[in-house]
Amino acid sequence: MFGGPEIVEAGPGDAGAVAALLDAINGYYDVAPLDPSVRDAQAAELTAGRYLDVLLARLRDAPVGLAIYTFVLPAGGDGPGLYLKEIFVTDAVRGRGVGRALFARLTAIAMARGCTRIDWTAESTNAGAMRFYADIGAERIEEKRYFRIPARRFASFRDALGFEDE
Numbered sequence: 389m390f391g392g393p394e395i396v397e398a399g400p401g402d403a404g405a406v407a408a409l410l411d412a413i414n415g416y417y418d419v420a421p422l423d424p425s426v427r428d429a430q431a432a433e434l435t436a437g438r439y440l441d442v443l444l445a446r447l448r449d450a451p452v453g454l455a456i457y458t459f460v461l462p463a464g465g466d467g468p469g470l471y472l473k474e475i476f477v478t479d480a481v482r483g484r485g486v487g488r489a490l491f492a493r494l495t496a497i498a499m500a501r502g503c504t505r506i507d508w509t510a511e512s513t514n515a516g517a518m519r520f521y522a523d524i525g526a527e528r529i530e531e532k533r534y535f536r537i538p539a540r541r542f543a544s545f546r547d548a549l550g551f552e553d554e
Contacts, residue, residue, distance in 0.1 A: 393452060393486045395493045398435045398442035405444055405451035407431035413476050440473060443493055445486050453477035455490045457497075465504030470494060472508035487520060509534050 398406055407427050414421055422430070434442050434456060445453035456474040463469030472494065477486045498506050509532075510517045521528070537545050 393445040393447050393481075393489045395489050396444050396446070398444040398454070399437070400432070400435050402442075402444050402451075403428070403431040403435045405446075406434055406442060406454065409444075409451055409454050409476060409478070412478055413474070416476070416479075443490055445477070445490055447481060447486070452481045453486045453490055455494055457494060459501065459503070463504045467502035467504045470498040470501070470503045470506045472506060475508065482516070488524065491524060 396402075407430075410427050410431060411421060413419075421427075434440060440456050440458045443455040443457075444451060445455075454474070454476055455472060457470055457472045459468040460471045461468050475487065475490055477490075494506060497503075510521065512518065
């Protein structure tokens, strides 16, 4: 057994750790590594705290996971919702409580902010994630669908909408 993870709000000094985890996320999803300058710029933006917040999980000072989140309105009540954009735990420690610790901190943050709910999406093909979310008691919302317009289709999508740029 190991000691529990340290969960901290990531700040500018954590950009290197976040960059390493971004590489690990891309590897997990079989996405080509980002150019280091792009990855480092994304990590700097994430740790600046302007648009999103990042929780960083560490074990023995090594970054082993993160949760990227923000707050949204409306959220079906009189408070905001916490929207979890990404949660990731490295292969080396998956199944050892890091994800649970991240969700515990996210829940504490949501409670402190008066949130009405925590929402996130997950790929239905990720069997491990599906089991984990069921094990922690998350409700699966079947009627929701996730939509996307990839950047390569922006121009044709905009044109198909029939509106000129202003």
